[in-house]
Amino acid sequence: MTARNIARFWEWGRKIICVGRNYADHAKELKNAIPTEPVVFLKPPSAYLREGSPILVPLYSNDLHHEVELGVVIGKGGTAIPQSTAMEHVAGYALCLDMTARDIQEECKSKGLPWTMAKGFNTSCPVSDFIPKERIxxxxxxxxxxxVNGKVRQSGSTSQMIFSVPYLISYISDFISLEEGDLILTGTPKGVSAVQEHDELQAGIQDILTMNFKLVKQKSRI
Amino acid sequence: MTARNIARFWEWGRKIICVGRNYADHAKELKNAIPTEPVVFLKPPSAYLREGSPILVPLYSNDLHHEVELGVVIGKGGTAIPQSTAMEHVAGYALCLDMTARDIQEECKSKGLPWTMAKGFNTSCPVSDFIPKERIxxxxxxxxxxxVNGKVRQSGSTSQMIFSVPYLISYISDFISLEEGDLILTGTPKGVSAVQEHDELQAGIQDILTMNFKLVKQKSRI
Ligand SMILES: [Mg+2]
Ligand SMILES: [Mg+2]
Ligand SMILES: [Mg+2]
Incomplete structure (x- = not known):
């Protein structure tokens, strides 16, 4: 196999590991308890979306929410990685959205069902260009x-995270080995809100980059 | 990139999509309602395990269960695949185990949390050799x-599935696009039970193949 380009991790990376409720103010806005350990869930790589293609509002959701997050791109795999060396496993970052069908997620939560339909649908993981480690x-x-449509909805600092990037890498790799090209979504600050067809999302990370996505309704098969 | 060998899908396939409660008798034994639509969750590809390596009992679980399942290996990707052409997307099959930390899963269900820690840990997806489509x-x-240790725990026919293989391919691909190398776990018949360190699991699919796995306790980092 030819060498893989980490700057295009979304084309070949094998997992997206997401952390929920990692900002106290967001946990509160959804009326969730502040977690004592990270809440971890998965998106499939088929959820990746790049600028130029629209975010789909799933046919089965009437309450699609945006969550802006710092994504951590793994450059070197590992298992049971200590916090002290965790940053050596990071190749860089990406600005990411964790698009969430909140109505479905609430239903899953109340029924004790997995979150896959709420979190893992096609286009549920828009990602920016790769940001080399040195830039952050x-x-x-x-x-x-x-x-959303030019109005600020979310604005926060990763300094508000409950669990730090090295902590998350260590915690996750204790039970899920990390591989080159994996992406970790680190949670969202408060301000999540519903978006619909025709809305325009713009997200940014400091003075490093911005990205734009339009929303369209998923087409039914017939 | 050189051509990928579908017979070694676990080395490069990007997702494992699992269906829960797809056999009525198993749904009943766990006191779950018979589902009216498939219960879908994910394992990461880091969960793959091959014969010769042991299944790990996660440090955090005291109730690890076996679930023997028919795995469907996707040969041709697609989105919103109709049931009528779904079988054209199948390259073959694998005998699979959906190893489940039942205690953690029950806790997740009662707290409305995702199932990832219960279902996605390293070695939670032992798989057999690839079975070409023609064999089934x-x-x-x-x-x-x-x-388990020579005693039959599970024995069932896929004819007892609530949702058929073509139905599952169609249902899943409506919201999660399928790609070559993906694996779909189709659910387990009744008879799941707890296993521990030193137990030996043997599973088989008709007269096609058998596979064997030993259990060892996950080592703590220190
Ligand atoms: Mg999940
Ligand atoms: Mg999130
Ligand atoms: Mg199962």
């Missing part, structure tokens, strides 16, 4: 924001 | 069994 010297102190 | 003319009529 401290992933625990970076500003993220998201606007 | 009707995936809706094949016998599966599993023994």
């Amino acid at each position: 010297p401290d992933p625990g102190n970076v500003q993220l924001w998201l606007k | 003319p009707d995936p809706g009529n094949v016998q599966l069994w599993l023994k």
Whole structure:
């Protein structure tokens, strides 16, 4: 196999590991308890979306929410990675959206069902260009924001995270080995809100980059 | 990139999509309602395990269960695949185990949390050799069994599935696009039970193949 380009991790990376409720103010806005350990769930790589293609509102959801998040791109795999060396496993970052069918997620939560339909549908993981590690010297102190139709909805700093990037890498790799090209979504600050067809999302990370996505309704098969 | 060998799908396939409660008798034994639509969840590809390596009992679980399942290996990707052409997307099959930390799953269900820790840990997806499509003319009529230390625990026919293989392919691909190398786990018949360190699992699919796995306790980091 030819060498894989980490700057295009979404084309070949094999997993997207997401952390929920990692900002206290967001946990509160959804009326969830502040977690004592990370809440971990998965999206499939088929959820990846790049600028230029629209985010689909799933046919089965009437309450699609945006969550802007710092994504951590793994450069070197490992199992049971200590916090002290966790940052050596990071190749870089990406600005990411964790698109969430909140109505379906609430239903799953109340029925004790997995979150896959709420979190794993096609286009549920829009990602920016790859950001080399050097551009973000401290992933625990970076500003993220998201606007819907030009209006700011989310604006926060990763300094508000409950569990740090090294902590998450260590915690996850204790039971799910990390591989080159994996992506970890680190949670969202408060301000999540519903979006619909024709809305325009713009998100940014400090002065590093911005990205734009339009929303369209998923077409039914017939 | 050189051509990928579908007979080694676990080395490069990007997702494992699992269906829960797809046999009425198993749904009943866990006191779950018979589902009216498939219960779908994910394992990461890091969960794959091959014969010769042991299944790990996660440090955090005291109630690890076996679930023997027919796995469907996707040969041709697609989105919103109709049932009528679904079988054209199948390259073959594998005998699979959906190893489940039942205690953690029950906790997740009661707290409305995702199932990832219960279902997605390393070694939670042991798989057999690839079975070419021709060897199983009707995936809706094949016998599966599993023994623990020589004693039969599970024995059932895929004819007892609530949702058929073509139905599942169509249902899943409506919201999660399928790709070459993906694996779909189709659910387990009744008889799931707890296993521990030193137990030996043997599973088989009709007269096609058998596979064996030992259990060891996950080592703590220190
Ligand atoms: Mg899940
Ligand atoms: Mg999120
Ligand atoms: Mg199962």
